[in-house]
Amino acid sequence: MKVLIVEDERPINELIEMSLSERGYLCDCAYDGITAADFLQENSYDLVLLDIMLPGVDGYSLIEYIRTLDTPAIFITAKSSVEDRVKGLRMGADDYITKPFAIVELLARVETVLRRYNKGEQRYVVGDVTIDTVSRTVLKAGTPVGLTLKEYEVLLLFVRNRHIALFRETIFQRVWQSDYLGDTRTIDLHVRRLRKKLGWERELKTVYKIGYRLEI
16 A cells, blocks of 8 residues: 655654554655645555645645546645535545544544555454454464454454554444443453453553553
8 A cells, every 4th residue: 555645744744654654554755735746646646645735736736636546535634624624525535634633543544545445455464463354364373263253353453553552442432333431341351352362462562541552
């Protein structure tokens, strides 16, 4: 997966690039609209992450060109009014994220848009664990691992967010699709089972007062 990041705020651009690179994405970074236009003319991308207020050429102008390439694009901008969001989506953006944003949310939206275009990752290899998202199978050193549906979904969430501390609230809302009421037993039980089944007692770390983080 190759992603073009168009963001004039260097710290935000570098944070996005680092987070995507850690998950195997290839990234090009542009800090103004003119450089972004040059990148788009010279390269092919699976996704464009695009600010609106840019030096040179703004994001609205760029999105019109991106639409002709049939390349998905997500606006990432401080323009948070309903009118701005509607305008961005009507102009062809596949999603619209307002600043400030959580990296875990950005990664989830990136994956969702890529899946919509049938560009999502189908196979993950993490250490000696292989996850096939098409067949929904998990192998540990070549041996099948029996997981429940929720265990599989929790595993996939950790794998897609390696090295990020996930709040228990985030895990519960993303996997169980309902509000978190503060009861940690369900999440803790699923994490314990994953640790045992995958041998990830060290890799799946507890983050004090937050939740868990996969480091592998």
